Amino acid sequence: MDPVVSIRPLIAIAIAGLAALFVLLLHKHEKLRDLVSPVAAVLMFAIVASMAPTVLSGGSVELRLFEILPGVDFAFRADALGMVFATVSSLLWIVAAIYSIGYMRHLREHAQTRFYACFALSLAAAVGGAFAANLFTLVIFYEVLSLVTYPLVYHHEDEEGWLGGRKYIVYLMGASKSVLLAALALTYQIAGSLDFVAGGLLARVEAPAALLTVVYFCYLFGFAKAAVMPMHAWLPAAMVAPTPVSALLHAVAVVKMGVFCVLRVVFHVFGVGLVGELGLGIATAYLVSFTILMASVYALTRDDLKARLAYSTVSQLSYVVLGAVLLSPVAMVGGIVHIAAHAFSKITLFFCAGSIYCASGKRNISDMAGIGRRLPWTMGAFFVASLSMIGLPPTAGFVSKWYLAQGSVEAGEMAFLTVLLISSVLNAAYFLPVSYAAFFEAEPEESRAAVREIPMVTIPLVATAILSVLMGIFPDYFLTLASGVVG
Amino acid sequence: MELPLLSLIVLTPAAGAAILALLPSDDAVRRVALGVTLIDLALSIVMLANFDTTTHAMQFTEIRPWVPSLGINYALGVDGISALFVFLTALLGSVSVLASWVAIDRKVKEFMINLLAMQALMLGVFSALDLFLFYVLWEAMLIPMYLIIGIWGGEGRVYAAFKFFLYTLAGSLLFLIGVIVLYFEGGETFDILALTARDLPFGVQSWLFFAFLIAFAVKVPMVPVHTWLPDAHVQAPTAGSIILAGVLLKMGAYGFLRFSLPMLPEASVYYSTLMLALSALAIVYGGLLALAQDDLKKLVAYSSISHMGFVTLGIFSLNLHGLEGSILQMFNHGVTTGALFLFVGLIYERTHTRSIAAYGGLMKAAPIYTAFLALFTLSSMALPGTNSFIGELLVLSGGFAANPAFGAAAVLGAVLSAAYLLGMYGKVALGQASVGDRYAIHDVNAREMVAILPLAVFVLWVGLYPKPFLEIIDVSVKHLLVQVHGTGGGP
Numbered sequence: 016m017d018p019v020v021s022i023r024p025l026i027a028i029a030i031a032g033l034a035a036l037f038v039l040l041l042h043k044h045e046k047l048r049d050l051v052s053p054v055a056a057v058l059m060f061a062i063v064a065s066m067a068p069t070v071l072s073g074g075s076v077e078l079r080l081f082e083i084l085p086g087v088d089f090a091f092r093a094d095a096l097g098m099v100f101a102t103v104s105s106l107l108w109i110v111a112a113i114y115s116i117g118y119m120r121h122l123r124e125h126a127q128t129r130f131y132a133c134f135a136l137s138l139a140a141a142v143g144g145a146f147a148a149n150l151f152t153l154v155i156f157y158e159v160l161s162l163v164t165y166p167l168v169y170h171h172e173d174e175e176g177w178l179g180g181r182k183y184i185v186y187l188m189g190a191s192k193s194v195l196l197a198a199l200a201l202t203y204q205i206a207g208s209l210d211f212v213a214g215g216l217l218a219r220v221e222a223p224a225a226l227l228t229v230v231y232f233c234y235l236f237g238f239a240k241a242a243v244m245p246m247h248a249w250l251p252a253a254m255v256a257p258t259p260v261s262a263l264l265h266a267v268a269v270v271k272m273g274v275f276c277v278l279r280v281v282f283h284v285f286g287v288g289l290v291g292e293l294g295l296g297i298a299t300a301y302l303v304s305f306t307i308l309m310a311s312v313y314a315l316t317r318d319d320l321k322a323r324l325a326y327s328t329v330s331q332l333s334y335v336v337l338g339a340v341l342l343s344p345v346a347m348v349g350g351i352v353h354i355a356a357h358a359f360s361k362i363t364l365f366f367c368a369g370s371i372y373c374a375s376g377k378r379n380i381s382d383m384a385g386i387g388r389r390l391p392w393t394m395g396a397f398f399v400a401s402l403s404m405i406g407l408p409p410t411a412g413f414v415s416k417w418y419l420a421q422g423s424v425e426a427g428e429m430a431f432l433t434v435l436l437i438s439s440v441l442n443a444a445y446f447l448p449v450s451y452a453a454f455f456e457a458e459p460e461e462s463r464a465a466v467r468e469i470p471m472v473t474i475p476l477v478a479t480a481i482l483s484v485l486m487g488i489f490p491d492y493f494l495t496l497a498s499g500v501v502g
Numbered sequence: 503m504e505l506p507l508l509s510l511i512v513l514t515p516a517a518g519a520a521i522l523a524l525l526p527s528d529d530a531v532r533r534v535a536l537g538v539t540l541i542d543l544a545l546s547i548v549m550l551a552n553f554d555t556t557t558h559a560m561q562f563t564e565i566r567p568w569v570p571s572l573g574i575n576y577a578l579g580v581d582g583i584s585a586l587f588v589f590l591t592a593l594l595g596s597v598s599v600l601a602s603w604v605a606i607d608r609k610v611k612e613f614m615i616n617l618l619a620m621q622a623l624m625l626g627v628f629s630a631l632d633l634f635l636f637y638v639l640w641e642a643m644l645i646p647m648y649l650i651i652g653i654w655g656g657e658g659r660v661y662a663a664f665k666f667f668l669y670t671l672a673g674s675l676l677f678l679i680g681v682i683v684l685y686f687e688g689g690e691t692f693d694i695l696a697l698t699a700r701d702l703p704f705g706v707q708s709w710l711f712f713a714f715l716i717a718f719a720v721k722v723p724m725v726p727v728h729t730w731l732p733d734a735h736v737q738a739p740t741a742g743s744i745i746l747a748g749v750l751l752k753m754g755a756y757g758f759l760r761f762s763l764p765m766l767p768e769a770s771v772y773y774s775t776l777m778l779a780l781s782a783l784a785i786v787y788g789g790l791l792a793l794a795q796d797d798l799k800k801l802v803a804y805s806s807i808s809h810m811g812f813v814t815l816g817i818f819s820l821n822l823h824g825l826e827g828s829i830l831q832m833f834n835h836g837v838t839t840g841a842l843f844l845f846v847g848l849i850y851e852r853t854h855t856r857s858i859a860a861y862g863g864l865m866k867a868a869p870i871y872t873a874f875l876a877l878f879t880l881s882s883m884a885l886p887g888t889n890s891f892i893g894e895l896l897v898l899s900g901g902f903a904a905n906p907a908f909g910a911a912a913v914l915g916a917v918l919s920a921a922y923l924l925g926m927y928g929k930v931a932l933g934q935a936s937v938g939d940r941y942a943i944h945d946v947n948a949r950e951m952v953a954i955l956p957l958a959v960f961v962l963w964v965g966l967y968p969k970p971f972l973e974i975i976d977v978s979v980k981h982l983l984v985q986v987h988g989t990g991g992g993p
Contacts, residue, residue: 082969084892089966155887177933184924192883192920197913200898204823
């Protein structure tokens with residue numbers, strides 16, 4: 016099917032960019048300023064959704080702006096893989112924008128204008144990455160995303176904030192200025208282009224296997240946002256950010272940008288065929304399995320709820336990569352769908368952590384005994400999202416894990432089926448005790464006062480919990496897109 | 503008769519310098535100097551606008567006999583290799599005048615005369631097509647630069663100026679010998695294009711290659727003849743640093759492109775591995791030195807050594823990506839490092855310290871300054887979307903094709919640049935300390951903004967739409983590759 020040429024991918028990005036501008040212009044009118052983000056989010060989602068029919072029926076929406084270098088254009092293409100990422104990001108921005116208002120107002124956070132402006136720019140960068148038609152365009156948005164999220168990480172501007180921010184930027188920039196840069200230069204040298212090609216850009220050219228292997232691993236570790244160990248340490252450090260940032264950016268936009276880039280490399284730079292030929296699929300699968308299990312073990316040991324969620328994210332991101340590198344169609348579908356499944360559930364869990372903090376000032380799980388009676392909606396949503404992370408029906412996590420498990424079998428790799436099962440048990444082990452403590456443990460006397468739900472914080476998290484279930488019951492949209500990627 | 507555009511470009515600052523001598527007040531001197539550099543900038547834009555990107559031939563050529571008995575001509579012309587540098591020189595000329603507006607408060611007239619004389623000479627070097635003319639201008643550049651550092655510099659200015667003078671002079675003497683040998687071996691002509699067409703025996707090429715190498719390596723500067731640079735930069739006034747880093751360093755690399763490669767092609771190919779090794783050394787060593795600096799200006803100076811290593815790496819990759827990348831990177835380095843020195847100057851004017859440890863939390867006191875500092879810092883570390891990334895990507899692509907080991911060393915240099923630049927930015931602009939509490943800091947004013955904005959435009963323009971710049975370079979580089987390899991050369 017011929018691609019549809021349209022300016023819509025650019026409009027989607029521009030909406031978020033303009034939102035940032037309006038936030039800055041309206042910095043003196045707080046009420047108006049706070050309205051900008053939700054409105055922009057709805058508009059952006061509408062634009063993204065308007066491209067869905069074309070992409071669902073196997074087409075793509077393209078916009079070629081100009082040539083940067085011979086064989087490299089500044090160009091956008093909304094294809095199936097990009098739509099998965101863009102849909103999730105823009106949809107969840109609506110919820111997160113509302114949640115942010117509730118959270119920031121309740122805690123009377125400082126520098127709210129900077130916060131909302133950077134937040135909007137982050138979305139522009141994420142959707143820009145989703146719609147990038149080649150590595151060059153993708154990497155520009157990838158780096159912009161690192162930069163505009165940095166002020167969000169050091170937001171509190173205290174010692175902890177600066178340290179966390181430093182670790183964040185050092186990891187992300189360090190990886191992209193070293194191995195990612197080398198990978199790009201080598202790819203351009205070998206292929207004379209940086210375009211995404213169905214079946215793989217590098218599959219079309221002759222190059223030594225050793226060189227290609229080096230390039231491949233440079234990409235895998237260069238896209239540090241994917242948080243494959245040992246490039247994961249920035250993510251727990253980023254938890255010093257206000258919770259809305261941890262929720263939308265460090266559970267959805269930023270980290271998904273990382274795995275999205277890795278999937279682009281596997282599917283459209285190397286191609287499934289070449290990755291298999293070079294024997295890189297199974298090697299990567301072992302690597303990410305280690306990340307899946309180790310990060311879960313780390314998560315078990317963390318008492319700070321956000322830290323536990325962060326390590327859980329590290330683990331879950333590697334599910335996505337695992338699905339892709341198993342190279343069986345079903346596993347690949349599972350990996351792609353997990354981008355959405357994890358997003359809906361993990362954002363819920365972070366929203367809950369923020370809600371608990373807003374309502375009670377508590378961050379440690381050991382202090383949360385009995386809090387479910389004060390915050391029934393929050394902890395109810397937490398429980399639902401936990402089920403999804405563990406992968407129980409009828410939640411979103413069940414769909415992706417089902418496909419991942421079936422894909423491991425299809426690929427004939429029982430080892431990874433075992434990894435999935437063990438990690439599910441670990442998921443249960445670090446999530447369920449939170450719900451248990453919240454609902455069944457006795458509440459200490461002193462903390463009973465004045466802890467109650469904050470509507471503007473609670474409504475969004477209930478919404479995302481419902482989304483997690485809805486996606487479990489109606490997974491067709493993402494399954495169709497994922498099948499479109501796998502072909 | 504056609505308008506002698508290049509002569510106008512070269513002579514406008516010279517004439518301006520003469521006019522300045524007649525002016526009574528410092529204020530008038532500043533205004534006229536700015537006016538002259540702006541006219542020159544406009545002329546250079548006219549030149550670029552009329553530049554024909556489809557030919558490698560010299561354009562806007564002028565030739566008049568100078569010393570007919572020796573066959574010396576006043577011959578000017580530009581091709582794709584030099585055109586961007588003429589423009590860059592004119593651009594940084596205006597920026598330099600603006601940067602000296604209040605920073606230079608004594609002997610303003612003499613300073614501006616030196617600045618304009620310097621500009622005329624540099625423009626002459628980039629457009630000279632006669633070897634003798636080139637040599638005379640090349641040598642003459644030393645004098646105003648020596649004076650700028652030696653008179654208007656910091657505490658150790660005399661030492662720094664002498665060091666600069668001696669290093670460069672030592673290189674120049676070898677260059678002079680090379681010029682004389684070239685004159686006789688090349689058939690008693692000073693015509694650069696005619697000399698380029700000669701086929702010299704390999705033995706002669708080798709000797710000349712090393713004579714030129716030392717002359718050009720001092721200018722670039724390549725390790726181990728780089729030690730004059732940090733001294734010169736630290737002592738020079740801001741405008742001196744901008745010119746030094748923005749234009750003078752390019753002279754050495756330009757020498758390789760104009761003389762070594764086309765005139766000595768076999769020697770250039772033969773010794774290319776050595777040159778790549780020296781380049782990789784400069785990239786990594788310069789980066790390590792930059793990492794260890796507390797003096798803001800020294801940090802930028804050492805980063806220049808590292809970044810110029812990328813340039814020579816690209817040149818001696820001897821392939822299309824490498825050469826195009828290195829020429830573009832020279833332009834980028836001029837813009838970005840020129841801007842960084844400008845920023846060092848701006849903050850020094852406000853705090854009278856250059857110690858990075860003394861800053862911190864500048865973001866609060868001067869948000870516009872720190873925002874633009876971020877842009878140029880990111881440009882210097884070659885973030886995708888900025889000008890240097892395009893150059894770095896091309897140079898690395900060329901470098902990997904030429905020699906993967908040195909390509910990998912260059913990547914190490916890229917990581918180092920991220921380390922020292924981000925570290926610097928973090929310590930200066932961010933953090934809990936507030937430099938605004940200790941010093942009365944005001945944000946950039948309108949005049950400073952005028953100097954900053956054009957440089958910022960080029961950072962993003964080249965970063966996102968480098969095509970017009972690469973088009974200027976492209977045909978000439980392909981022709982150069984034919985001269986070096988005899989064929990089109992690899993990609």
